[in-house]
Amino acid sequence: MGSEMINRRSTLKSLALGAVSLLAIAASGMSSAQAENKELKIGFVGVTSGPAAAWGTSNVRSMQTRADWLNEMGGVKIGDDTYNIEIVTFDDQKDPKRAIAGMEKMAQEGIHYVVGPNVDDGAAAVRPVAESKGIIYFPYAFPKALYTPPASNAVLGMVANYQSGPAIYKYLKENKGVKKVAFIAANESDPLSQRDSGVAAAKELGLEVVAEKDTYQNDTRDFTPVLTPIVQLKPDLLVLSGVAPANAPLLIRAARELGYEGLISAETAQDATVLQEGAGELANGFISVGGASTPEIRTPVMEEFIKRYTDKFGEYNDESNTKVYALEYIIETLKANPKAIDDVEEFKKTAETFSAPNPFAKDKTLKYVGTSSFGQKRQLSVPMVVTEFKDGEFKTLFVGEVD
Amino acid sequence: MEQVIANGLYLGAQYALIALGLTLIFALMNVLNFAHGQMYVLGGFVTYTIYGQLKLPFVLALICSGVTLAIVGALMEKFLFRTVIRRSKREESTMLLAAATAFFLDAIMLLLFGEKQRGVPKIISGVFVSDRVILPYDRIVVGVVAILMIAAFMLFMQYSKPGRAMRALAQDRVAAQLMGVKVERYSMIGFALGAMLAGVVGGLLVSITGVNSGIGGPISIKAFLMVMIGGAGVVGGAIAGGFILGMMESVGLATLREYGDITYLVIFALLMIFLSIRPHGLMGKPWG
Numbered sequence: 203m204g205s206e207m208i209n210r211r212s213t214l215k216s217l218a219l220g221a222v223s224l225l226a227i228a229a230s231g232m233s234s235a236q237a238e239n240k241e242l243k244i245g246f247v248g249v250t251s252g253p254a255a256a257w258g259t260s261n262v263r264s265m266q267t268r269a270d271w272l273n274e275m276g277g278v279k280i281g282d283d284t285y286n287i288e289i290v291t292f293d294d295q296k297d298p299k300r301a302i303a304g305m306e307k308m309a310q311e312g313i314h315y316v317v318g319p320n321v322d323d324g325a326a327a328v329r330p331v332a333e334s335k336g337i338i339y340f341p342y343a344f345p346k347a348l349y350t351p352p353a354s355n356a357v358l359g360m361v362a363n364y365q366s367g368p369a370i371y372k373y374l375k376e377n378k379g380v381k382k383v384a385f386i387a388a389n390e391s392d393p394l395s396q397r398d399s400g401v402a403a404a405k406e407l408g409l410e411v412v413a414e415k416d417t418y419q420n421d422t423r424d425f426t427p428v429l430t431p432i433v434q435l436k437p438d439l440l441v442l443s444g445v446a447p448a449n450a451p452l453l454i455r456a457a458r459e460l461g462y463e464g465l466i467s468a469e470t471a472q473d474a475t476v477l478q479e480g481a482g483e484l485a486n487g488f489i490s491v492g493g494a495s496t497p498e499i500r501t502p503v504m505e506e507f508i509k510r511y512t513d514k515f516g517e518y519n520d521e522s523n524t525k526v527y528a529l530e531y532i533i534e535t536l537k538a539n540p541k542a543i544d545d546v547e548e549f550k551k552t553a554e555t556f557s558a559p560n561p562f563a564k565d566k567t568l569k570y571v572g573t574s575s576f577g578q579k580r581q582l583s584v585p586m587v588v589t590e591f592k593d594g595e596f597k598t599l600f601v602g603e604v605d
Numbered sequence: 606m607e608q609v610i611a612n613g614l615y616l617g618a619q620y621a622l623i624a625l626g627l628t629l630i631f632a633l634m635n636v637l638n639f640a641h642g643q644m645y646v647l648g649g650f651v652t653y654t655i656y657g658q659l660k661l662p663f664v665l666a667l668i669c670s671g672v673t674l675a676i677v678g679a680l681m682e683k684f685l686f687r688t689v690i691r692r693s694k695r696e697e698s699t700m701l702l703a704a705a706t707a708f709f710l711d712a713i714m715l716l717l718f719g720e721k722q723r724g725v726p727k728i729i730s731g732v733f734v735s736d737r738v739i740l741p742y743d744r745i746v747v748g749v750v751a752i753l754m755i756a757a758f759m760l761f762m763q764y765s766k767p768g769r770a771m772r773a774l775a776q777d778r779v780a781a782q783l784m785g786v787k788v789e790r791y792s793m794i795g796f797a798l799g800a801m802l803a804g805v806v807g808g809l810l811v812s813i814t815g816v817n818s819g820i821g822g823p824i825s826i827k828a829f830l831m832v833m834i835g836g837a838g839v840v841g842g843a844i845a846g847g848f849i850l851g852m853m854e855s856v857g858l859a860t861l862r863e864y865g866d867i868t869y870l871v872i873f874a875l876l877m878i879f880l881s882i883r884p885h886g887l888m889g890k891p892w893g
Contacts (some may be wrong), residue, residue, distance in 0.1 A: 251715060252819040259720040389866035417866035418858075421823030423814040424619075426744075427612040427855040431862050448722035448817045459732055459741045473721060479657070480724035480815045517719060 239277040242285035242543070243311060244269075244532060247304035247328065247339075248318030249296040254420075256447050256473070257320040257342065258293070260521040265289045265317060265529045267511045278533055281540030287533070294319055298327035309335035314546055317359065317528045319343065322391045329353065338546045340528045340582070344395065349572060349580035354550060358572065358581040359528045363444065363469035364399040365575060365604050366491045366586055370467055371400075371407050373588070373600060374439055374489070378465060384413035384437035386428070386453070388420040393444030396469060400443050412437050420446065425456035433460045442468040447521065450488075451480025458484040465489065473520045478594040488591040489599065495523035495563060496587055496598045504562040520596070526562060527584050534558045534568055553579050571604050607737040613855030614848070615744055618751040619810060621847025623824065624831040625758060625840065626802030632775035632838035633795035635696065636686055639703040641803050642824030643710035648674050648804025649816030650718050656812075657725035663812065670808030671801045678800025681706065682793045707821060714818040724815035747809055754805070755844060762840060771795045775838060830872075833880065836889030845887055 246265060248258035269287035277284040290311060292304035301324035308316050309331065316332070316339040319325045325341035325348055332339045332355045340359040341348060348356040374380040383404045387393035394417070401414045412435045418428045432440065442453055445468045454466055454477070467489040477485040495504055507526060512518045535542060535552055542548035553570040560566035563585050572581030586603060589596035627641045638644075648670040656666035689702050731742045762768035770791045773781040782788050807816065831850050835842025850872070857868030883889070 250720070251711065252822065255715060255720040255819050256722070256817075413862075415865050416862050419823075419866070419869060421820060421827075423810070423820070423824075424616060427609070427616065427858040430608055430612060431859055448815075448819075451722065451724060452814060460739055461732075461734070476722045476724075480722055482726070515719075517721070519721065 239284045239286045241288050242278070242280070242536075243288045243290050243313045244529060245308040245311070245313040245316035245337075246289060246291045246318050247294055247301055247308065247316055248292075248320040248324070248342075250291070250293040251295055254296050254320065254446055256519065256521065258318065260519040261317055261320070261342070261525045261528070262289070262291050263511060263515050263519065264522040264525040267507065267514055268526060268529050270514070271507070271510055272533070278537070280533075280536045280543060283540075287529075289529075294324055296321055296324065298323045301325075301328050302331055304328075305331040305335075305337065305339070309337060314338065314544065315532045315549075316340070317532075322395060325356065329356065332356070336546050338532075338549055340531075342525075343392065344399075346576060349576040349578070351578055354578070354580070355546065356580060357531075357553070357570070358576075360471075360524050360582070360584060361491060361586045361604055362575065362581075363396040364403065366469045366588070366602075367396075367400045367441075368403040368407065369586070369600075369602050370469065370489065370491075370588055371404050371409060371439075374465060374467070375407060375409060378438075380409065380438040380465060382410045382412050382435075382437045383439045383441060384416070384432050384435055385411065385441045385443050386413065386416045386418065386432060387443035388446070388449070389417040390420055390444075393417075393420075395444075397441075397443035400441055400469065404441075409439075420449070422449070423452070425449075425453050426460065429453065429456050429460055429462075433457060433462045437464055439465045439467060442466065444468075444470055445472075446470075447473050447476050450490075451477050451485060454485050454488055455481040471521045471524055472591075474591065474594060474596055475517070475520075477591055483593070485591050486593065489588065490591070490596075491586060491588055495585070496589060496596055498598050499563045499566075499585060499587070499601065501560075501562055501564055507562065523587075524584055527568075527582050530561065531568060531570075531582050574605050608739065609855050609859045610852075611738050611740055613852035615740070615748045615851070616854055617848030617851030618748045618755070619806065619847075620827070620831055620851045621755055621844040622751045622802065622806040622809075624828045624835070624843035624847045625755065626799035626806075627825075627828045628832050628835070628838055628840060628843040629771075629802070630796055630799035631832070632840075633771055633799075634682075634686065634690070634699075634792055636690075636699045637703060637829075638799070639700070639825055640681075640707040640710055640821070641799075641828055642826075643707050643714070643821035644674055644677070644800050644803035645807035645824050646714060646816055646818060646821045647677065647710060648807030649811040650714060650723070650807075650818075651804065652808030652811045653718075653723045653725055653816060657723065663725075663728050667805060667808045670804040674804025674807075675797040675801040677804075679793050679797040681800070682796035686796065687789065687792070707825065711818065711821055714821075718818055720818060722815050722817040723811070725812055728812045743812060747813055750809060751806070754802075758802070759840060767791065767794055771798075830876070833886055834876065836886030839886075839888040842886055842888035 250258040266289050269289050273286045277286045294301035294304050301319045305328040320342045322343040325343035340357050342359050344362045385397045387397035413432050472490045508518050539548050539552040558568040560568050569583045570579035571583045587601050588599045590599050630638045651670040651673050652666040655661050655669050656663045689698050727743050729742045733740045770786045831846035835846030853872050861868050
């Protein structure tokens, strides 16, 4: 009995020792492999909680998915060094004060490239910190002042509504006979500014704007009372200015259930699953700037990205079709000019001439644009894919590009 | 105008149901449950999972939402609020605990259910259309169910033994204890009931408005608004507050739309004036 116990104990001890040795060997192997690579920290400051969490979460998850993938392939070679990418995130809770704190945290960590913030006031609030601490940031917010000289540290991460809106209205006027337009927006700075520029663009095209002051609280759950008076105006097109993905299906459903038969559009990216679950077939025909990728223009790299994202987080978010680009631009620009890794002035110089193959979209190029809108290249060139929702999927209406 | 009134009544019914659980917990324990909206959201997600994902019957999903939240509420009362109330003499301790619980539930739900808006198939298709009113059938069903639930809740509070015990507790905790009411047991039942109401209404409304992990906070704020209008801790007040807010929203959005988003500005301004005249709300006095 006693010797059995001793034997069992020594066997267990041997097994434990073996396991510890294996772990030690594995750990030393890993640490030596990691030691070969330097670390490049890229920041994110944006909203990952609360009602607008979807906007920032799709940013963070896109960045983490791509960073893991690049690290798995051995890291990124910039100049003579190879780097592992580390994503440092900060949830600003859509609060400009927290966005400033987040940007200061990034500066303290020595980070020079930050994706976000996701909304206008946050993006405007972090500007002084970014400029004083030498940070280039990539907001998903549209105020032109952020990207127009003398500002030079912000790079718009997507297509702005004042760029996509006119293209959509023109298309609908010419192809669908739209004459009367109604706008509705959440009572927040981003949607309201998007509505105002949308109204201006529609009027410029000669469309009759029958509603331009209707708004709703962003936390509205039942849109029937909001939409009742608008539907009675019988517009040909109902524009959901700056609509959050969570609200789009509710608005569409309420409008259709009230008997609205015209077209509905938005200039913000939406998610097909959310539309399908929330509005089902009532969302058929809904037109939006559906992220910078559809099956027609996707490359195998994009397909792989979607697969990895889905494996990692359980479900893909169509907003990531656009959000995947920021990190790629940062890395590729640093590859083009390794000095920019610590010096954002070098980054700004490189942005003027930078060009690289677009790994995510067929026959497209990564380049900085925005000269027409901002007078300088302070915008990522991502495909402007205008889509129509049909039976759970986005179908491409047309693909445009910003210059 | 008929459409505006119908919209207001429908909104009022769902608002009243949301506010009931909040006012019940406040009446019984003097706790401002900031996590009420999060409980609503959790109830919505339970229904989403069972009805939307597992394709089981909606009624079963609704029952599961109620049961799940009742359990969560009972556990929260037993292990969190009861402990804090016993150990702390400061009322704000329970408020801080409730706020912390709200953040905790928000984070848990974000992790479990993701950041996306979730929806489920309609429980009943079709739209009732007349010359004056357009109402989807599912809204009519939800509105009627909400009113039936409010009625059932009031009957339960009025005539059942636990209901009477809870009313006694709300009226005078010490006197109720002296009369043999088991304070701890009925506090737990009351908290569970309040949480269950939040869960059921969350489940009920997921069929209309869907659910996402970030809406708990705004829903709590709206529920507080209704309770303030009606009078904190008064069941009738919560119901009145819900219907008043629903009607004000509906009428305001229809008549003030030309002036931009001033409906809630007007509602809040009126509320400030109202509270300065009647600080305890419409029916603001201890339960009973």
